[in-house]
Amino acid sequence: MxxxxxxxxxxxxxxxxxxxxxxxxxxxxxxxxxxxxxxxxxxxxxxxxxxxxxxxxxxxxxxxxxxxxxxxxxxxxxxxxxxxxxxxxxxxxxxxxxxxxxxxxxxxxxxxxxxxxxxxxxxxxxxxxxxxxxxxxxxxxxxxxxxxxxxxxxxxxxxxxxxxxxxxxxxxxxxxxxxxxxxxxxxxxxxxxxxxxxxxxxxxxxxxxxxxxxxxxxxxxxxxxxxTFVAGFLGSPPMNLIAAEGKIIGFRPEGIGVSRAGTPVASDQFAVTARIVELEFLGSTWQIYAVQGAGEAAQKFIAHVSPQVVTTLEVGSDHVFTVPRAELHLFDAKTGLRVTA
Amino acid sequence: MRYVRKSGFYLGLFLFALFSVFPVAWMVITAFKEDSDLYNVDNNPFLYNLPPTLKHIEYLFTSTHYPTFLWNSLFIGVLVVVITLVLAVPAAYSLARLVGRWGERSGIAVFLVYLIPPTLLFIPLYQLISFAHAANTVWALVLVYPTITVPFCTWLLLGFFKSIPRDLEDAAMTDGCSRWQAFRRVSLPLAMPGIATCVVFAFALSLSDYIYAASFVSSTAARTVSAGVPIELIRGDIYFWQSLMAAGAIVAIPLAIAYGLLFNKLVKGFAATSG
CATH class of the missing domain: 3.40.50.300 (P-loop containing nucleotide triphosphate hydrolases)
Structure with missing residues (x-):
């Protein structure tokens, strides 16, 4: 010892x-x-x-x-x-x-x-x-x-x-x-x-x-x-990391709200409008593959939602994904280090 | 069906054994034959048409230098095996553990040396041997045979040591061994099949070589079996067949038995390390 x-x-x-x-x-x-x-x-x-x-x-x-x-x-x-x-x-x-x-x-x-x-x-x-x-x-x-x-x-x-x-x-x-x-x-x-x-x-x-x-x-x-390295390494699937608001914003696939494009967003929510590429059945949850933007600037992320939510979604069209701002992880866009909001 | 297959297997085995034993058996039968039995073309060569005799074997041991040749061959063979192992084992081990391109290249370079035929080498080597004042003695052969055996055995052992995972030595060292103990207790036992092969190869080579043995040694007292026997027992066009056969069989049979036993061990060694 x-x-x-x-x-x-x-x-x-x-x-x-x-x-x-x-x-x-x-x-x-x-x-x-x-x-x-x-x-x-x-x-x-x-x-x-x-x-x-x-x-x-x-x-x-x-x-x-x-x-x-x-x-x-x-x-x-x-x-x-x-x-x-x-x-x-x-x-x-x-x-x-x-x-x-x-x-x-x-x-x-x-x-x-x-x-x-x-x-x-x-x-x-x-x-x-x-x-x-x-x-x-x-x-x-x-x-x-x-x-x-x-x-x-x-x-x-x-x-x-x-x-x-x-x-x-x-x-x-x-x-x-x-x-x-x-x-x-x-x-x-x-x-x-x-x-x-x-x-x-x-x-x-x-x-x-x-x-x-x-x-x-x-x-x-x-x-x-x-x-961002640690963030992208832990968890399966790991934390989503997308560039927005001059920072890199991280959020877990769990606890993401999804609604039809154009739905108004509350001020305490962070919102991304993205296209649903694929839906995957995982048993108790569904996994959504979403893409924001197109071409070089395209950013992908993953969301987990309940079976009830899935019935309202449509593959190939834009949806609004919302995450409570309190649950976001913010990282510096250059260094990748964690910053406090 | 099983019975048929099994008897087929044994029949095959029997034929194969017969094939292997045949030349040796003929040598032994011939060694005990009277001249008048052997040279009569009407006689069956595989049977004793006259009672067997020991006189040709007696002749071999009393009227030729065969006992000296035997001793020289054994002496040279054992020394060559020792020199080969002392040089080839550390060389192969270090080449195997030398990471990077140079380990492999050196291994190939060492092996290429083995490919140069003795017929090309014996003249320059003779100069070296004279320079070392070893000409005409058994030491000439003790020095020369490793030029063939060391490169070949180094190359052979290189493969064996490479197949032993480094992890095993690392494990032995964290388990409490020094570098040397890890080599001796773990790697060396695992390379035993390769080392046994080297022993057989080096001994067989020093026993069977003719060109160096005949060219570097002219005094009878320093000759080996392979050079001495044909020189003493083939005089002009007269072959002393029975004594020649006896001289061959006396060396071949014990060696065959020894190799057989060693081979068994070899196979066991292979089985233990693979899979």
Missing amino acids: ATLELRGIHKHYGAAHAVDGIDLTVADGEFLAILGPSGCGKSTTMRMIAGLETPTIGQVLIGDQDVTHLPPRARNVSMVFQSYALYPNMSVAKNIAFPLKARGVPKAERDARVAKAAQTMGITALLERSPVRLSGGEKQKVALARALVRDPALYVFDEPLSSLDAQVRAMARSELRQLHDRTKVTTVYVTHDQLEALGMGDRIAVMKAGRVRQVGTPKELYGAPAD
Whole structure:
């Protein structure tokens, strides 16, 4: 158990700046999700935490100890890989025992701890099998068992669920979170999937192009995105962003009123007149694809409405879309940063 | 139906085994034949028409330098295998992990060296060997064979190491291994099939080479089986057939068995790492 602190971390590969100045503090026992698109530097950041890469500039501190130049084995960080990285030439039991063996733990204690870890993950029946023949979900459990068999100061997860089927993934997500709640070990979880980050993280750090754009609780990020990137990245579908009134205006697809063109608009409402391009049935709601303007200047957005409203709409013709001004998110047109009205 | 298919399978297997064993069996049968049995064209060549004899084998071991050749071949073979592994394993591993274009290009460059035929190389190599004062000794061959085995084995192992995911070594390092331990405990065992192939290749090459063995070594005491046996047992147009066959079979049969056992392990290794 320990805190983690990144101080002014840079990682340069020649002229390419994979990580371009990150300051981040993770509290003891916290679950921090690092969220970002591929190539944003999140994996490099994680590899620097684990010690697999050395920062070009900056420091990594685990539990107040500067570990910047320590090799991975001296850091007591457990890492779970996207590929699971199970050793194919060893049985499941030997895979789980490997970190203990590498640290010179005696055989009797090793066996006991492997049995316990296997029990925690519910894979006792698999211990003598070869990892090569396991299913994706089973491999993932073995990888987790190998990570938790020793008592690490820190877990780092590199997209551990991304190679699972959608159904198994949802299950694994809640299991992982429960595991964290039991063990209370500081965790850094790297993902490009906002559902994982929103669902599991105590806090989320959103990264883009080697920098952290915003850090906060899932609710903070969802409720008050710091810039247009964060706004356009969270939520499914994400926040609509359209240029209007000299700013970039953001609004969620939910809570949008739709009425026929020409309907008068109350002063506390923000209104856009746009053409409905398509209606999509999503079960409890309908999704409207709307386009304002034409050609180069065309701006698209999405609205969710109830089935009752849909009956009054017509594909191909203009409608007025209204959002209460209080629910708008305003961003600077140049910098993309959040501004207060 | 199943019975028919199964017996067909075994029949095929039997024919294949017969085909493989035939030349070796003929060698063994010939090695024990009396001259008058062997040279009578009316006799069935696969049967003993006169009682078998050990005298040609006795001749091979007492009146020729065959035991010296055997020892030299073994000595050279083992050393060449060791030198090959010591050079090729680290070379291949570092080329495989060297990211970017240069790793691949160097790998191809190394392999191209292997393609230069010995007939082109043996004259310049002879100069190098004389310069090293190694001519006419077993060391000449110990030094020369790696010029063939190292490039080939480096190229072969390069593929094996490349197929081992980096994640595995990263995992081993975060699991508590040093860089070296991660290589030794994870990557090296996974490359075992490739390394076994290299052992077989390097040993077989140093055993079967004729051109270097015949041109770099003229003293009998330093000759190998492949160069020494034909020189001692083919005199002018007289072939000592029985002793020649015995000399061949004595080397070939134990090797075939050893390779067979190794091959089993190889296949198991492949099965364990793939899939």
